[in-house]
Amino acid sequence: MSEAEVPDVVKALMLQAGICRNMGSTLNGELLDRAAADWLAGGPVKALMAPWQDVALRGQLHAASPLRLIGAWHELALSGDDPAVSAAYAALDAEAIWVAVSVAMAQRRERLAQFMAHEPQTNEVRRSIALIGGFLEIASATGLPLRCFEIAASAGLNLSWDRYRYQMGEAAWGDPKAKVRMDTAWEGGAPPADAAVTVVERSACDRRPTDLADPDQRRRLRAYIWADQTERLARLDAAIEVALANGVRVEAADAVDWARARVAPAPGAVTVLYHSVFWQYMPPESQAALAALIAEIGAGATPDAPFAWLRMEPPGGTTVMDVTLTLWPGGRETILAQAGAHAADVRWLGANLS
Template sequence: MQDAHNGARDDATSDALGRIADRFGRFAALDGQDDPLYAALAEIIGGDAELMAPLLEAPTTQHLPVLLLAALHDRILAGEPHPLAAYYASRAHAGGHRAPDADLPALLRDFMRREDAALRALTRSRTTQTNETGRCAVLRPALQALAHRLGGSAEAPVEFALFDFGCSAGLNLGVDRYAYDDGVETVPGATPDAPLIRTQWRGERPTALLGDPAWRAEHRMGVDLQPVQPDDEIATRWLRACLWPGDAARRERLDRALADARRHPVSLLRTEDGLSELERWIATLPEGVTPVIGNVWVLAYFEPQALRAHVERVGRLVRERGLAWISGEVGKLAPLPDLPPAPKGESPASTTLWTLQWRDRSGTVRTEPLAWSHAHGRWVEWLDPARAA
């Protein structure tokens, strides 16, 4: 009986490693192409069960290449002395400019064996949290679109209360304080050292949504399974570890956003039931304030049944409490019966579809697509040019 039990467990482990290997293979071939080091690491790890094994410590929804790569990056950023650090541009003082070469597989295996306990602890206790402020390039016009639908203007802005679901360090709650450059216009931030969010428009640029804000927000809050306090050195190192080591611009933007968040602290709550916290928070808001929940690349971590319950519950709050919902997720997770065509050359499985659900002034609940964008906001294709004009 014990042998049968062990055999079933071994089969389950083998199946899990097979799925993880497939994900590493896809990552190396597709997503990882933005960073030569990560593409090379993914190819090596995906071919070695021992190197993939730390991911088995994580929940199945976190059996993701980016989680293990982030755990590796965290150990590098922690300053662990090892020749592997020379491949990481984020450790420029340790070399940081060595391109993937024939020595990389052996050095990676040696480092991962030395750091096995620490890597397993990280994959067991952490989740992927990039807190990508580049997505504010789309969140900003999405909030403006909502404000216009509610009758707001620059002269008479509507009052929002911003609620970040899956907030990490809550950095996207600073959306109205950041600087923006869309290739046509540069908008200064609230301070000279505000993070600069760059993007490019594909297709028609919705100029009416890019002027002075038709909204303002005095109330902001975030919830997360593992919120990150902006002044927590270890936790914010994990945010840096979740960035890809070759992307210096994102590192600088993150550091500026963290500094901004430290100057403008908000309540970030640890909870497994964020919508209950939202309901309690809505009850405390002044009359006339529209609560707005936002989520970006969060719903993919839900199991199917939990996702259905979440969408239904948010919809009820829209109907009954006047909540507005801005969602930025892969196409299949959008709260729409039919998807708009994805941009040419892009896949709805890896591109972000932004949607808006709100209750209009007649009391009717409306849901519509707003935009497609790059996962990190590097480009935006607006889907509503007529109403944005």
């Protein structure tokens, strides 16, 4: 079969295999390569991927169809409902996993397909180490307490960013006794780690939030952590514990509607609207509506009631994220840092907001 004849659903599996390897998951790279070969051979992967069999490559990536597949396998392993799959994943043995999931795809197709019908719901906690520089810059530039509003927050784990401990090269910030501790391959200087930070209000929304009180939903969140990245899984578990202890809740709402109803500058504090790896998944009309709303909110900011828009988003067609801050009054935009999608590396570019 020539490259032109390879279906886009298979191309998506192979492309995601390469992305997984580049982001440190050799296990999922191997499994997705096997899945692509299985689809071409008419194996059980083809039946599970049937809802996306005629979707163009861009649509495959937008729907994250390959991640749904490996997430479904991992969720089955975490559930304990299939001992062979659980044992293979515990050993992180690609060959054993493939043998076990091949049987499971035939015997438990309905269970796996049901999982895959729901769009991936992730909450990468380490993105907070990319965003923390923005929060520190905002606090330093304004000298005001923060009101924090996160959109597309999933389970709201990054809503607790100020409850975590960070190591940013030579600089550190946060409670040394924090349960969630983060470091990364940090390059460049550091944000103002001596800035006084007080969060006086926090809330969040998501179109389909994860309820951390529900063990099935917690398991679903864990399933999307790549199985061979055990440090990420441990960090997620610790962040879930922090969120539950602090009563973190995420409202079920559309980002534009929620921001319009909830977010506005308030005297005596800086209002911060923030998000990470979300913009690209919105329809163009929603992007335009949210951008217009943010500009409208910014126009209402004053020196005593400033407004900040902080985001970690790819500039387009890449896994490299720009951490960008726009601060009103004035609406000055600054790219503070660049980071990988999982924030395993951060390159601080610096800021001059004074």
